[in-house]
Amino acid sequence: xxxxxxxxxxxxxxxxxxxxxxxxxxxxxxxxxxxxxxxxxxxxxxxxxxxxxxxxxxxxxxxxxxxxxxxxxxxxxxxxxxxxxxxxxxxxxxxxxxxxxxxxxxxxxxxxxxxxxxxxxxxxxxxxxxxxxxxxxxxxxx
Numbered sequence: 001x002x003x004x005x006x007x008x009x010x011x012x013x014x015x016x017x018x019x020x021x022x023x024x025x026x027x028x029x030x031x032x033x034x035x036x037x038x039x040x041x042x043x044x045x046x047x048x049x050x051x052x053x054x055x056x057x058x059x060x061x062x063x064x065x066x067x068x069x070x071x072x073x074x075x076x077x078x079x080x081x082x083x084x085x086x087x088x089x090x091x092x093x094x095x096x097x098x099x100x101x102x103x104x105x106x107x108x109x110x111x112x113x114x115x116x117x118x119x120x121x122x123x124x125x126x127x128x129x130x131x132x133x134x135x136x137x138x139x140x141x142x
Contacts, residue, residue, distance in 0.1 A: 062105040063096060064136075065089070067122065069113035075122075086125055093129050101130035109136040 066076040075082040082088040126133040
């Protein structure tokens, strides 16, 4: 006598086994298509892909600093958040210095709600270390 649970059969397989295989298949699909990297923060900004544009010769030494507004503004250098604020920014910039700090470009991407005083503090922190400081703007869409 067959157990009542195995009464339902789909293509020769009991229903419980068929549903378990479907669940396993779904888990494999999510695992393969999912993002295995850690979560990324900040803006997606990229430098020119060619040397034939203004500033293209520094594209390998260009770093992006994103600033989000708030009671304490959140800073992101590339895709990592600087939990220590401006103090950590200074130490991270010192690590980027190298032998020619004048050829290192820091592109600041800030939200419109970031106060101007914060932008000036960030710019002073970048310029004190001898880096080139640029601000990324957004094109107006009409």
